[in-house]
Amino acid sequence: MREVLALLRRFAGIRSDRAGYLEMSLSMVGGLVGLIGVMLISKAQLGAVGSVSLVASMGASAMLLFAVPHGPLSQPWPVFGGHLVSAMIGVACIQAIPDTDLAAPVAVGLAIGAMHYLRCMHPPGGATALSAVVGDSAVHQLGYLYVLTPVMLNAVTILLVALVFNYPFPWRRYPVALGQRVKAPEIKP
Secondary structure (H helix, E strand, O other): OHHHHHHHHHHHOOOOOOOOHHHHHHHHHHHHHHHHHHHHHHHHHHHHHHOHHHHHHHHHHHHHHHHOOOOHHHOHHHHHHHHHHHHHHHHHHHHHOOOHHHHHHHHHHHHHHHHHHHOOOOOHHHHHHHHHHHOOHHHHHHOOHHHHHHHHHHHHHHHHHHHHHHOOOHHHOOOHHHOOOOOOOOOOO
């Protein structure tokens, strides 16, 4: 029975190692601080309703930046480039394709292709492209300004928070080029 459970855990991708309490706490606080900045920027630009879908994509970026800061999808170019190219594609799609039900999947598909081509693969970028299409009138009225603010401003904000927040911890230095491969200290509950 143990062998079957072990096989199922491996198949599902459930790792046996766990982050320590300090690491988990830092990830949570970093995500909190990063999203506060993003929320302030997005709400100021798009209002409470208009900012919902964009904040969701930035929340996914926060997950990557603060929970796995050394992952390839968390590095500055994928975060910055992924969001910006996806936002541009999303705006272009909503302007060129009047049917939202068609524009949305086209925007995400093209964003995936562009991120591959530009080597800035960042899964939350797909949500940014989708946000440009399914966003409310505040998003659509911005047109390509949506790319600069709030998207670019949010991406820069969350990247700066990740840089500053992770820097004091040698095992979490961000981006990975600044990191020292040091094991996080263990804190017992």
